[in-house]
Amino acid sequence: MKELQQLLKQFLAREISIDVLRDGFGQLLEADPELAAVAAAWLDAGERDGLLSSAVCNAMKSVIVTHMAATNHGPNPASSGIFGILDMDEDAPPPAAAGIPPEQTGDDEGEKGSETFVRDPDATTLGDADDVMPQPAKDGKVEIGALIGGRYELLSQLGAGGMGRVFKARDRLRAEAQDRHPNIALKVLSEEFKLHPDSMIALQREVRRAQTLAHPNVITVHEFFRDGPHLYMTMELLEGRPLDELCNSEYANGIPYEEAWPIVDGVCKALQYGHEKGIVHSDIKPANVFLCDDGTVKVLDLGISRPMSPGNVPNSEETAFDPGKRLGSLTPAYAALEMWYQATPDPRDDIYALACMTYVLLTGRHPFGGASARDAKDQGLVPERIDSLSRGQWNALLKGLAFERDLRTPSVQQFRHDFGPQAVARRNRRYAAAAALAVVLVASLVGIRFYTQAVENRTIEDSAGGQVVDVERPELTEEQVTRFDNMLQLAEMQFTEVTPDLNSEELAYLMSLGPNSVVTIAASILDVDPGYEGALSARKRAFDIMIDKAESLENAGDYDNAYQLTQLAVEFMPLNSRVLNLQRDICSRAPESCVGQ
Structure with a gap:
């Protein structure tokens, strides 16, 4: 120095x-x-x-x-001989004023504000590439037929986006070595990068990072270089279709869970790998997921995308990219709330986007109608229930869609565990056991009397508020206590929404099922400190409200909804005598409401 x-x-x-x-x-x-x-x-x-x-x-x-x-x-x-110096003198005119014509955009195909690597893997304006003599890029133009860096022949344009244009290119060195796969994808970075060296430096670092990634669900990045006035990245060439194209065509009305899960699972595996490497994608969306012809799911730009200040973004489905600020991108419809405030990148940012994309796959619609997390939260928007999902899977998806980072699913592994097909199998085993127990319980008065005794034997001290006694508690920092208290204030807001005219589904959403429900908030706190008094009290209060409603529904003869509320309550307070007694009463009056639930 x-x-x-x-x-x-x-x-x-x-x-x-x-x-x-x-x-x-x-x-x-x-x-x-x-x-x-x-x-x-x-x-x-x-x-x-x-x-x-x-x-x-x-x-x-x-x-x-x-x-x-x-x-x-x-x-x-x-x-x-391709590494010149960018002209950054203060008095230098911009490229157009200096007599350099603007870049030609080539085909309009794929220019939708999102990037991909293969729209039509066989498309080329060259015919037989072997019969064409490639020429170096002239006058700064990058066009079909140009030879880049003395090595890459441009065959066709595949797409364009905020970071630049993407071409299918043939690597002459690979071809000369008789490589079976000589073609690669070559991205020409936009002119804006030359005006912002900070972003160039950051991009170079991220490309180096991306080069260290080796995973079957992550696209391979080869190199980053300069040729004349332009900067380039080379990547693995993918043959297939981008997910956004499918979502706008064959998948426009949603696809069954069985078809969606392999796609979601592939993205989960890629993100989990990146997170383990300390890399947050920050721009997961259908346009950054690619379905190869062989069925492989590939995530694009892992290790390169980073959050930025959103500014004025006119289209919620388009990526806003500003190399003059921070390297990266933000797609409003898929960006987690924290990204709008430029919070430090966190794996849970990717989980929010993943949950949004999963919802789109299953329904053909964005969970919040295309609104950003910021607008959706301000407007109190809630996603419509997907009936084809089990209750556990729906809850897993809702938790991924939570607006607050602390309430969101903590890891991709957890999302896969809770949303995957194995979650249905676990739930079916529990329900089979519960159904068998219900049949036995309602079989005779003797059975009910034995069940009553079982309830008495399993009862905990309800007066203790369901609090955990003799549990090892961590030493919380002041910051943690403040955050937990703020979360409990959000829970308190849910309590204020409870009115006598709420139906059972609305009440269940506020108390237990919603991404910002009281039980969800309490569980997030208790995962850290099992004895946190405020969280225990909030959970017990939610429990009492749900059981009060269930008792009211039972008295009105609505046994199905009453029993469903008790089932939700049992999930977070399973040994409370009040709910067990209520379930006994409902099952004795309406056995059909208990069996198979």
Whole structure:
């Protein structure tokens, strides 16, 4: 750093020119590659504190970009002669004003604001690629037939999005080596990146990170490099269809759970792998999921997407990408609430998006009508029940859709466990046992008398409020206590919504089934501290309200809904004598309401 500081002092004293400064900085980077990250942070601080102008910082960062791209290009990148210096002088005109024509967009196919890698795997305007002599990109244009980096022949455009355009390309080195799969996907990064070296540096780091990923459900990223005025990424070429295209056609009305689960499971496996590597995707949506012809599910851009300040986003289904702020993207309809406030990336952000996408797969509709999490929460929107799901699966999906991060499913593993087909098998085994027990209980008065005795034997001290006694409790930080108390205030708001005219489904949603229900909130707190008094009290209060309603329904002869409420109550307070006695009464009056529930 001392050498760099000395260079800057000489430049500020007008002892050397900007070109000498950049050349000297480049030599320092070659001698010490680790200097790049430190220098980038140091330049940011200098610009922020007003010690360095934006023009100087951009000039220096362009050197970092070139250095990092060169070190990641592959075999002998320096010999290709493709690594020039971006012109970041303060007085330099923008590309159009300098006489460089804007990039041609090529085919309109796939230009819908979302990115993919294969719309039509066989499409090409070249005919037989072997009969075409590729030409280097001329005048900065990237078009079909161009040869990129002396190596990649552009065959067809596959799609376009906020980060740039994607082409199908043939790797001449692979072809010469008679590789069975010589074609790759090549992304041409948008012109905006050249104006924002910060994003370029961040993207380079993320590409390096993505290169370390090796998973069957994650697309493979090969390299990141520069050729002339343009910057490129190369990736595995996928043949199949993007999920957003399917959702707008064959899947427009939703698909059965049995068809949706393999897709959801593939995405879960990719996200779980990324989370274990410390990578949050932050932009899971149908456009970033690809269904290959062989049935493999691939997640795109894992390790590259990052949250950003949303700004003005006109279309809730389009990705907002601003390389001038932070690297990454945000799709309003799938972005978790915390992403709108630029919170630190968290695996639970991906779970919210995953749950939204799962809902779309099953119904053809967004759970909140396409509204963002922020708007959906403000408007009090709730997703419509999916009848084809079991109660456990529906609850798992609702928990994934929780607006508050602390109430959301904590991990992808848990989501897979709760939503997967094995959850139905577990539930069916429980119901089979419960149904058999119900038949026995209603078979005779003798059976009921024995059941009454069993209730008395299993009763806990209800006066204790269901609190856990003699449990090991952790030492909570002040921050945890504050967060828990804030969560309990949200639970209190649910209590204020309870009125006598609520039906059983509405009450169950507020107390137990909803993503922000009282029981869900209490369970999140008790998972951390099993003896947290406020959570125990809130849970007991919800229990009492549900049982009061169940008793009222029983008295009105609505045994089915009464029993369903007791079943929900049993799930979180299974040994309470009040609910067990009520179930006994309902089963004795209306056995058909108990059997098979």
